[in-house]
Amino acid sequence: MKIGELAKRAGLSAHTIRYYERIGLLPGAPRNASRQREYDASILVWIAFLGRLRTTGMPIRDMLRYAQLRERGSQTTEDRRLILEQHRTNVRARLAELHDCLAVLDTKIAGYSGLNTVEKDNDAARDHQTRHIRETLARPLKG
Amino acid sequence: MKIGELAKRAGLSAHTIRYYERIGLLPGAPRNASRQREYDASILVWIAFLGRLRTTGMPIRDMLRYAQLRERGSQTTEDRRLILEQHRTNVRARLAELHDCLAVLDTKIAGYSGLNTVEKDNDAARDHQTRHIRETLARPLKG
DNA sequence: CTACAGGTTAGAGTGCGCTCTAAGTCAACA
């Protein structure tokens, strides 16, 4: 398949696929007679896995380390395992953190959902203090 | 307290605090005789909450909407609640997604941990296909 | 008086991960 179809199937833009190849996340694709990239469907599995790494917040430079090991073949499985284990630890930490934050959100929302005519929470009480100098409306970040 | 101490206590840089004020996330702090910002400890609660929003991936422009409602006082609790509920939905989705990915990681790691002399997983099998054209080492992203 | 720590501002720079542009090539179809 050519890059357009791969893009559709992988859920990436053709631009992004070329970018991934350029930085080394994807192996250089074989070309047809017109110098166009010709992909094997198996690349989809790798792209999907990269998607998992991205979704879990792995920086591209780490994916790159992994990708480079992968291209060196089966002698690097140990190193790859280590990378993934380290990453799994990070993901678990992130999960725990999000879980915590979720509890805070729940509490906050519960506060808002309780009585809604009375000034009932910290914010409302503090609004009297903080609502003062703020006439100057901040320059929005780049527009 | 002055900005340096607030920075320490809040775990942000003074630069970031001024930036947050500039864009409107933090209310304009009252100044002392030397035009230096003088903070009340109560700001720490608000900063901590902003930290939760950031940690859970809320974009600054949304925090800004929330902050602006907050400064308008108790008449906006309903709107704020809606924002937080929407955000909570996103966070839950994100948690589920991470959970999924974690399972994939576990599987992959288990694969690597099994037999480690044999070509045993998809990657190893496919290495023969993909390890070819890649001598050209990609230009690293900006250095 | 001097040195120094820490504050002030406007505005420039950074790192990340794309995302797009311009100018060109190529294959297929009316």
Add this chain to the structure above:
DNA sequence: TGTTGACTTAGAGCGCACTCTAACCTGTAG
């Protein structure tokens, strides 16, 4: 034969969230 539409490249641009710089000011300790 033209005209789509998908592809090619190098390289510029973007949005986000900071992060830092330069030049200046102020309060305090030695």
